[in-house]
Amino acid sequence: MATKTDVGATVLATCESEKHAMSQPISTDKMSWSEQIKVLKTSKHAVLAAFGCSTTPILIGYDLTLIGSIIANKEFVKHFGVYDGNLVAWTLPANRQLIWTVIQFVSAILAAFAAGMLNDHFGRRICFFMTVGLTVAGTIAELLSPNWKVWIVAKLLMGAAMGSMQGNTQTYVSEITPVEVRGFALSLFQFWIIVGQLIASCVLEGTTRISGPWSWKTAVVTQFAPAVFCLIIFIPFVPESPYFLVSKGRIDEARASISHLRKGEPGVDIDEQVRIMEDTLSHERQEKAQASSYVECFQGTNLRRTMLACLPIISQLFFGYPLCGNYLTYFLTLSGVDDAFLITVISVVCSLLAASFAFFLIERLGRRPQLLGGMYGMLICLLVVSLLGFLGRGLLWNSRCLAAFCIIWALFYFVSVGAVGWTVVGEISSSRLRAKTTAIAAISSSIFNMGWSIAIPYLVNTEEANLGPRAALIFLGFSIPLTIVTFFALPETKAKTFAELDYLFESRTPARKF
Template identity: 35%
Template sequence: MLALAEAAAHEHSYTPLTAIRTYWRAFAWCQFISIGALLWGYDAQVGGGILSVPSFRRDFGSIIDGQPVLSAAWQSGFNSASSIGGMFGGLSLGFVADRFGRRGAVALCCVISTIGIFLQFFTPVQANPMLLVGKLVNGFALGMYVSCASSYCSEVSPLALRGISTGAVNLWIVLGQFLSNGVIEGTGTRTDKYAYRLPFAIQWIFPAILLAGLPFAPESPWWLVRKGKVEQAKAVIARLAGPTLDLDLHVNQIKETIELEQREAATSSYWDLFRGVNLRRTIVASMVFVLQQVAGVVFVLGFSTYFFELAGFADENAFRLGVGVTAIGIVGNILAGLTMNRFGRRFLFNWGMVGCAVVNFLIAFLAIPGKTSTNWAMAIFTLIYNFVYQIGIGPLGYVIFAEVSSARLRSKTVGFGILVNSLCGMIANIVIPYLVNPDEANLGGKVGFIFGGLGAIGTIWAWFFIPETKNRTVDELDVMFERHVSARHFSDYLLETADHREKH
């Protein structure tokens, strides 16, 4: 395993700046493949934001006391359909990506997504079931988009850029949310059906961009080596990093890592996710998304525009606040990319959990008086929450779940993580309208007490079980998980010292 040690030393020698100079092509292609993640964020934000469009509530709901209202049941149905589709899409990635490659999986996503958008755009008035099916079909593609982007970024990026590129998947999601809020602000005041049809139609742009660029995109060298296409893998690495790189060394690193993992298990089925040491890796990869939901991301962000309106803001101000929330999120993601290699994944994730829990409690306390004078204060804390979330658990969740998975099971682990993400999102989207809506529990901002408490519990779990994956190569992480290193000791664990002790 000499190649592993030599390649690891070579990768550790890179700083993010020197890595991006050498691997700028790899970083650029990672961003291209991540465009699909933009649609995930766009769809999620449209689901909540479009509820604030009066013509949508009129065409798919009913008039109550002279106002158009969409029932909580249909709100939950529309918002959870994409999550249900995403669950199956994420789970299917393991089979599709392992068989047809990362590029083939993205191409399939584009075709399915185009069909789902078509169904949503052409849904007639009051044909709620057809719209539901369209969101379900599109959701299937969205689950695969995000899973594939995370896998691709993790496999194509060098160590120094791995966290930045995988974390950028969340940045693309936030960009999608920002675009969605901007589109809804521009079209939401229309009184015809295009107030909500135009936001659906804009989604067609991105599958078209991906399909146009995919023929030129490099395939994952890890997938090529696993399929025995070594020369093609060398050509891809040369294309991504330039001809001066030691191609044989890096291909041998991939080979030996795969061989190291195959010694532990000869198969790579979905059942292997729950066997032996992989169970721990699967739990961590899944829990980062569970923790995002228990921290209240759907409550604070997914329903922000709708919540502002319920709190008494005019439609125009509610739309602007929704755009402001996502704009702050973009800034937070950029700062996370600049700081995660310095402070580490574990540090930012854990303190992000603390911050989100605190802000949830503050929003809840402000909601107790039930006065409009606290509305702007609650709006400010919504902005603060998004900044805290997007500099911590938002992007770091995508980094951690891609890094803790083994190379052999990466597409399956990542896909399962997205399944859990979609499942938790679906549950949140079903439950929260009943908690927030005036015609149901009518808790409003006091829902923050629930997510503040859950976030505090989640913070304790994260402290004991989220490992530090910064500056660890794939094979180093394999060894540390095999040796059952405590999550709290990942950052200071010395492989060379441990190896020396084992020899004596």
């Protein structure tokens, strides 16, 4: 059995080899904007592959926005609800909405767990098709549901698609992109979620003008379009992950995959790239001869890497996204803001711009400063929103300030934890355990997402806790300690190869000395 000294020495040698094998090595620590564009052009085939590989989040962004808004559609309520003789109106019982929410997120948790194993057994490419297939099946089930019980089946399928997507996408992207463009590629995840949200918001606004059952069915049917888009972008441009192929001993296929991804890049030695992948995987197996398991993610230095992968994902939910993101329209409406839907659309558009800007910041600033900077900004916004819950409620200036700071919060969120969160997940884990570590992060996301989806309506509803903007205080209470933990625990992963990260973690290097 190799000693830790032997492993460390071998990893250092691999680091040097990997640096040497890169085509035109460029220090990404201080790249100018023009240099970043040049790197993207040089690695255009890998970037295009990452672009296609990361499109599946558009499906989930669309579905989550759809289910959060369609429950207000009168025809939808009539189809799946009950007639209330006292109110002389159709209503959708809260218990049915709760069942749909719980089923979808429990399904996502189980699917994310399964995705960690399926990724390692069947490959990343098959799991991509599985995600799209589950979305199509869920859409068909939604469209044909005769009652609320069959809609449960639809939510089961859509939840499975969500878990599969979260457990696969960032693993796939991180393994098909060179280190120079890895941060940019991984930040596409949140970009596509926002695109899905924006499309769904516009479609839902348009379908309000349709009468009859097709006022909600049209919004459901349009989910097929993003699914087709994903396949069109993915099939011709994205090969199987070379890391997966090397791990299975399919070396010739790995060479072909690397050749496709690094086509046109001067100085790329494909055989050397394959050898580096073999060495990296070999180092991680030296003390674990058996197949990887979820238990390993919580042993030794892998425990630190697993916790760090979950940290930014949990932060996404505890920094206010359930309030100022998922339930923004509902929250603003109950807080007395006029044109809440318009404010939501403006917020989504600003979010898209922020996520686009984050592409270039992520390789210039780095993951750590970008994440912390956004956290500081969100803390201020949450504090202001909380104060607005106590001062001038019901007044025009209060409503305008509330809407403004929710939009400002969105800018900070999507330029930081929104974009960087899943980037860290894709980089921080070991190569051999990446699929399973990503799955654990996805599971943590689904668990807390489910909890907040249940809690938010009760916190802000006028018939329940009626906190309104004061609900931001709860998120403020969580976000302060999370910011402190992030400051001391999260290392910088920018411009570091997987072999370098392995060595730094195995050496138990403190976060701020990475």
